[in-house]
Amino acid sequence: MSIFINEQEKTFHLTNDKISYIFRVMENKQLEHIYYGSKIVFSDSVSRLVERSFRPVSVVEFDNDLTTCLDSIKQEFPSSGGGDFREAAIDVTFENGSHILELEYNSYKTAKGKTKLPGMPATFANQDECETLTIFMKDELSGLEVELNYTIFNTLPVITRSVRLHNNGNENITIERLLSASVDIPDQKYDVIHLSGLWGRERHFYRSPAEPGVKAVYSTRGASSHHHNPFIALAHPEATENHGNVYSMNLVYSGNFLAQVDVDNYYVNRLMIGIHPNRFQWKLKPHGEFYSPEAVLVFSDKGLNGMSHAYHDLYNNHLINPKWAHKARPVVMNNWEGTYLDFTEDKIISIAETASELGVELFVLDDGWFGKRDLDNSSLGDWYVNKEKLPNGIDGLAKKVNDLGMEFGLWFEPEMSNSDSHIMKEHPEWIIGTPGRFRKPARFQYVLDYGNPEVVEHIFEMMDDILSNANISYVKWDMNRNISEAYSAYLDSKSQGELMHRYILGVYTLYDKLLERHPNLLIESCASGGGRFDPGMLYYAPQTWTSDDSDAIERLKIQYGTSMVYPVSSIGAHVSAVPNHQVGRITPLDTRANVAFFGVFGYELDPNKLTEEEMQEIKEQIKYYKRNRELLLFGEFTRLASPFEENETMWMVKTKDKEQAIVAWFQVLSIPNDGYRRVRVPGLDPSALYEIEENGLQYTGSELENIGIVLTPPIRGELGFDDTAIMNKRDFDSKIFTLRKVK
Numbered sequence: 001m002s003i004f005i006n007e008q009e010k011t012f013h014l015t016n017d018k019i020s021y022i023f024r025v026m027e028n029k030q031l032e033h034i035y036y037g038s039k040i041v042f043s044d045s046v047s048r049l050v051e052r053s054f055r056p057v058s059v060v061e062f063d064n065d066l067t068t069c070l071d072s073i074k075q076e077f078p079s080s081g082g083g084d085f086r087e088a089a090i091d092v093t094f095e096n097g098s099h100i101l102e103l104e105y106n107s108y109k110t111a112k113g114k115t116k117l118p119g120m121p122a123t124f125a126n127q128d129e130c131e132t133l134t135i136f137m138k139d140e141l142s143g144l145e146v147e148l149n150y151t152i153f154n155t156l157p158v159i160t161r162s163v164r165l166h167n168n169g170n171e172n173i174t175i176e177r178l179l180s181a182s183v184d185i186p187d188q189k190y191d192v193i194h195l196s197g198l199w200g201r202e203r204h205f206y207r208s209p210a211e212p213g214v215k216a217v218y219s220t221r222g223a224s225s226h227h228h229n230p231f232i233a234l235a236h237p238e239a240t241e242n243h244g245n246v247y248s249m250n251l252v253y254s255g256n257f258l259a260q261v262d263v264d265n266y267y268v269n270r271l272m273i274g275i276h277p278n279r280f281q282w283k284l285k286p287h288g289e290f291y292s293p294e295a296v297l298v299f300s301d302k303g304l305n306g307m308s309h310a311y312h313d314l315y316n317n318h319l320i321n322p323k324w325a326h327k328a329r330p331v332v333m334n335n336w337e338g339t340y341l342d343f344t345e346d347k348i349i350s351i352a353e354t355a356s357e358l359g360v361e362l363f364v365l366d367d368g369w370f371g372k373r374d375l376d377n378s379s380l381g382d383w384y385v386n387k388e389k390l391p392n393g394i395d396g397l398a399k400k401v402n403d404l405g406m407e408f409g410l411w412f413e414p415e416m417s418n419s420d421s422h423i424m425k426e427h428p429e430w431i432i433g434t435p436g437r438f439r440k441p442a443r444f445q446y447v448l449d450y451g452n453p454e455v456v457e458h459i460f461e462m463m464d465d466i467l468s469n470a471n472i473s474y475v476k477w478d479m480n481r482n483i484s485e486a487y488s489a490y491l492d493s494k495s496q497g498e499l500m501h502r503y504i505l506g507v508y509t510l511y512d513k514l515l516e517r518h519p520n521l522l523i524e525s526c527a528s529g530g531g532r533f534d535p536g537m538l539y540y541a542p543q544t545w546t547s548d549d550s551d552a553i554e555r556l557k558i559q560y561g562t563s564m565v566y567p568v569s570s571i572g573a574h575v576s577a578v579p580n581h582q583v584g585r586i587t588p589l590d591t592r593a594n595v596a597f598f599g600v601f602g603y604e605l606d607p608n609k610l611t612e613e614e615m616q617e618i619k620e621q622i623k624y625y626k627r628n629r630e631l632l633l634f635g636e637f638t639r640l641a642s643p644f645e646e647n648e649t650m651w652m653v654k655t656k657d658k659e660q661a662i663v664a665w666f667q668v669l670s671i672p673n674d675g676y677r678r679v680r681v682p683g684l685d686p687s688a689l690y691e692i693e694e695n696g697l698q699y700t701g702s703e704l705e706n707i708g709i710v711l712t713p714p715i716r717g718e719l720g721f722d723d724t725a726i727m728n729k730r731d732f733d734s735k736i737f738t739l740r741k742v743k
């Protein structure tokens with residue numbers, strides 16, 4: 001049993017051996033949050049844990065009670081305007097223009113397992129892996145019913161939350177704001193952590209003290225965005241990578257989101273996440289229902305690595321399609337940076353031939369194969385092959401690639417169109433844009449109205465035709481612009497506030513339909529690199545193209561930040577040519593591979609331009625990855641040193657049984673006459689002996705943890721002067737240590 005209920009006091013305690021989450025029904029029948037954090041031994045009664053204090057100038061719940069004021073009570077699901085003046089989780093408008101909700105507790109139910117969210121991605125689990133508590137609340141006057149769903153996973157420090165609204169009244173209710181989760185974390189000062197950036201430098205790590213007021217990260221772009229990730233955390237100021245309390249939330253959603261902390265003046269931190277309320281409005285007719293996306297709440301008392309381990313575990317076992325979740329992914333050759341749009345069939349075949357010689361397993365043809373796409377200003381939406389470039393069609397090309405012993409993959413950008421395309425000429429009403437207003441282009445393209453089911457069906461048929469008539473085992477699903485001038489010709493004037501949410505539901509519908517028709521398809525999601533790297537996408541596409549920035553040194557920060565939440569198995573990472581196309585940097589080939597090994601590995605270059613020496617090195621890299629990919633993709637990933645703090649970055653993966661580990665060390669700039677350097681490897685078996693594949697040296701687990709692998713061994717210079725060590729020094733250096741338990 002993981003949910004304990006005190007029927008008399010109406011107290012709910014969700015717990016497992018890691019966490020406790022407690023709330024109760026107050027005298028006014030609203031829900032009061034009591035505790036969230038490390039597992040506690042709880043005596044079943046909360047009366048002595050309830051905090052109240054006289055708060056001058058506050059609105060109170062009862063005439064004769066000076067202390068029950070919602071503005072300073074920790075709440076479970078705060079609504080707007082009724083005495084709690086902090087940020088609300090729910091806000092609605094009734095037909096008479098009022099918006100006050102009095103959500104009163106009605107009943108509860110518990111069930112083993114968890115149910116699917118209609119039309120939306122969510123975590124899943126077997127009956128014996130989790131338990132769900134549903135709290136039924138009702139606003140008597142309007143008939144609005146609110147169901148709060150909490151699922152606690154048995155072995156993980158994870159609770160998922162979602163909300164269902166049901167209009168059981170006779171009038172329309174407009175939902176103005178509905179967040180998926182809100183928790184009032186006990187009064188203490190915390191640091192706020194989030195992952196933010198831009199194109200080419202997505203998901204950088206930010207940490208700053210939480211202060212009274214609101215700190216928000218968000219997207220109003222129609223996609224979860226390069227700019228902020230739907231993730232927020234509160235860390236105790238002393239919490240580090242390995243120690244201390246961290247509370248976090250991640251939203252299983254790919255559209256507009258809001259993740260924020262509202263710190264009140266008593267230092268209570270209201271942590272919340274959900275659909276962004278900006279221009280969101282959903283009309284709930286009588287008997288209508290609305291589901292919020294799912295929020296994932298992870299609490300760690302083992303610092304940020306503890307938090308990440310929980311997310312990685314949850315997503316690998318309860319979010320990513322089980323068909324792929326534990327399956328080694330093929331080594332890719334993608335032609336984008338090798339050719340961009342400028343290719344012929346012969347050029348592609350010659351790249352594929354060399355790729356196959358190198359040991360590549362999946363050849364991916366990127367943008368440029370369809371319509372008359374020679375430049376990026378035409379043909380999106382015209383998903384039929386350009387026979388001038390590919391005279392034997394996609395099926396002919398796929399066959400040739402298959403004959404070379406590789407699988408074949410293809411790029412699509414299903415949500416877009418160019419003005420120079422048949423789809424836009426024939427169906428101008430299918431494009432998002434506001435009547436009478438200039439429809440602004442981005443990369444010469446416009447967004448199709450996925451809120452309109454006809455559009456989704458049309459694109460499905462075109463894609464299905466291509467996928468059914470050629471042997472295609474992988475799709476790269478790209479999305480290269482955000483939504484501006486949002487307005488849908490399909491929706492009536494009163495329903496325009498539904499567009500952004502309907503849009504992303506349409507995207508999910510297309511994913512569902514394609515995967516139902518082609519269940520073995522491996523999809524990699526992409527949005528100009530990492531502009532839609534979120535758990536919603538991961539539910540359908542087990543891997544995401546992490547960033548268009550393929551420079552190894554830039555990738556240290558991007559992959560380090562991404563790893564806070566997302567597992568290595570979801571991080572698309574390719575070796576590209578130098579000078580790097582995004583930053584012009586020249587990094588060694590081994591460092592480029594050493595970074596990309598910690599992801600779904602591949603190459604993105606023209607292999608026919610490689611020297612013989614580079615070819616040999618790449619063959620060895622591919623062999624190494626194939627030998628070790630289960631460990632690299634699915635081992636427990638731990639961050640050891642941060643690129644945001646130091647010249648060095650270190651991270652590792654290890655098997656749960658501690659038999660094997662791979663440790664990586666990276667350095668940005670070389671330092672003259674530097675101090676001694678070691679790589680400490682925590683968490684192995686202290687008394688066991690481990691051998692390093694790369695140099696044959698053996699260390700005990702406790703030596704590895706406490707002393708570390710020595711990076712500066714003694715070197716004897718024959719001339720009495722050690723010039724070899726200096727000759728071997730380089731910027732952008734890296735080393736990989738592959739450890740196996742020998743005794």
Ligand code: DGJ
Pocket residue numbers: 336366367411478480526527528529545547548
């Ligand atoms: C943006 C993607 O991130 C790239 O990898 C590539 O697929 C281009 N789009 C193609 O237009």
